[in-house]
Amino acid sequence: MRTEARAEIFVRGLVQGVGFRPFCHRLASKLGLAGTVRNLGDAGVHLILEGEKGKIEEFLETMFHDHPPLAKILEVEVRLSKARGEFKEFIVSKSEPSSFGKISLVPPDIAICEKCLSEIENPSDRRYRYPFTTCVDCGPRFTIIESLPYDREGTSMKDFPLCSDCSLEYHNPEDRRYRAESTCCPKCGPKVFLLNSDGRPISAGDPLLETAKLLDEGFIVAIKGIGGTHVAAKTTDDDVLIRLRKNFCRPQQPFAVMSLNLERIRTFAEVDQKAESLLASVQRPIVLLKKKRDFPLSDLVSPGLDTIGVMLPYSGIHHLILSEGKDPAYIMTSANLPGLPMVIDNSEALSALRGLVDYFLLHDRRIVNRCDDSVVRFTADGHVFIRRSRGYAPLPLEMKFRFGKGIAALGGDLCVTGAVTKDGKCFLTQHIGDVSKFETLLYLRAAIHRLIDLLKIEKIDVVVCDMHPAYSTTGEAKRLADETGAEIVQVQHHHAHLAGLAAEYGLDELLGIAADGAGYGLDGTIWGGEVLLIQKERFEKVGGLKACSMPGGDLATIYPVRMVAGILWDALSKEELREILVEFCLQGFPRGEKEIEVLLAQLNRKVNVPLTSSLGRLLDASSCLLGICSARTYEGEPAMKLEALASAGDPSRFRPEIERSGNFIDQASLLLQVVEALRAGVKKSDIAAGVQASVARALAEIAVEKAEELGIKTVGVSGGVFYNDAIARTVKEVVERRGLRFLISRQIPLGDGGISAGQAVVASFLTS
Ligand SMILES: [Zn+2]
Ligand SMILES: [Zn+2]
Structure with a gap:
């Protein structure tokens, strides 16, 4: 073959595992180009093309614009030279472990x-x-x-x-x-195989068909899938769900379900165009959908909530089981014991889940990297990540920000992800979870090391963690810093939330509202309802909720009646407070009125009574006062149930006056107006909607006033509270009505799964 030119090409991006080499082969052959393509150890692709120069140009043009849909090209380097006649045709060569210093995906x-x-x-x-x-x-x-x-x-x-x-x-x-x-x-x-509860093989003709039958008969089956194991059960039988909830100690926590197709999903949930495309995307996340008014599944699937988490099957295993099953949907919840990582190994499944499930459908392929299902929902006119995991991890976040190099960030305490940086990008680990248990902390450690290995990060210079001295991730940061010789940077929790948001949109400053359950504050109080001015690595608290008592500390997150008492303590006499607790919150005191006296005495003595400005706690207290939830059994439960009730209410029927001292909202005055409204017989759903709207409006107004004063054009929100669509939407309306830009993260999880990314942003500023 007479050749004229030679091009050596390095392609970086998502180019392995997405059909890129076969694509190159087809294209080069079609254009009559000789040469070779091979995968590199840095996940990039190396090409050599020889042939007519015009054809090489055509190749590059097509590669940029018509590459396989799953591929992503970040960077291409082309070296042109004279042809050497080295190749007779185009071939796919053996992969090379070598890398050229830069990453691919x-x-x-x-x-x-x-x-x-x-x-x-x-x-x-x-x-x-x-x-x-x-x-x-x-x-x-x-x-x-x-x-x-x-x-x-x-x-x-x-x-x-x-x-x-x-x-x-x-x-x-x-x-x-x-x-x-x-x-x-x-x-x-x-191969798949079916085992009984003792782990003995069952001779079923087709294990998948048999699994479908067992599920329809009401048995609980552990199903090993792609990135982990699910616990599966039918959704139309209360007894099955009662047993499942009891076995896994999840009395109320909503279960995700899997349904064969969109048509079946439409029988129990509202699916609009946006939801449809997310559900059917190649990532196949769990999407939170609104339940149909006429809900044919058991109420025990997501008790007390108006939403249900739904996903479509994403592997042959799921398709084959669901296409035989009769239920409109099946519970598919991660198989893990409380606080522990999801089970991935066969022997681990058999020992950890023994007695909890009736059958095991397992297979003999090893799961190398555990990866929980991703979870998204729609908030403020777009989708937000609750959990960014399978289908997304370990791709980097798409941000308008260049991260510093060699950073490892360990996140907070709940819903943790880790993050590492390379070549200006930030790579989040898959969802790790609550790291208070040592096993889960080890999982975080392994996931970070796995990313460091896969991305061939040579050196970690900075390890970032929270400011909370007692978080296990803070201890882990010290360990990792010792191991790598890196320096440690500690970042305030809500600063991390909003710094991540600012970076996602490429902003150096914004006025932000960070609202969630809890984060360690600078002044020794527990934050969670703050208006912060964010300027690169700096932040300043400029407003928010006025801190109030949190009797019993963490106990007050489990029993929100303690927050009712804590918030009202300074505003009322003991007698007045006692009267309200007896009138509205007796269900919150399992040991009766005697317990009220103990609580009041604790508030009086101020023993183990930290202060908090958490909006999550205020919503919990409102939920308790309205009689919706008086004992939390999972993270966010009281506030989520408040949101569900509020969605049936009309916020214009309850518009409490929010009292402020300066830029700080008085929580007690809000709760007292709730009490008045209850006494006046206002509908509880209207009160719930009014509480959410009024506090959101008040925080938004503080942020907007401050932004206008400082000449800042953008107000953003972050933190788990903003999963609540009504709250996020109200802030958005106030902000946009005043002609400012409203921002919410569409890449970084809003909740604590996004902390590591925000930590990495702050560390990038500090070390640049
Ligand atoms: Zn074969
Ligand atoms: Zn295929």
């Missing part, structure tokens, strides 16, 4: 594609009913990757050598499974 898991799905549904296809069917466009990636480059040898699929049929497909450039590293078939791939 580690592919996340991708939901099963339509083509693979039609194969497993086709009785004449050799992959008929085979649950591990994947191709170059779909299947597990991150959860099976041990090392890069992304080749079968670097994944847990290496335990399954290709059979001759699969090998033919794998080596045929015309085939959809050309270089599809996770491909397999019933002959050579992993």
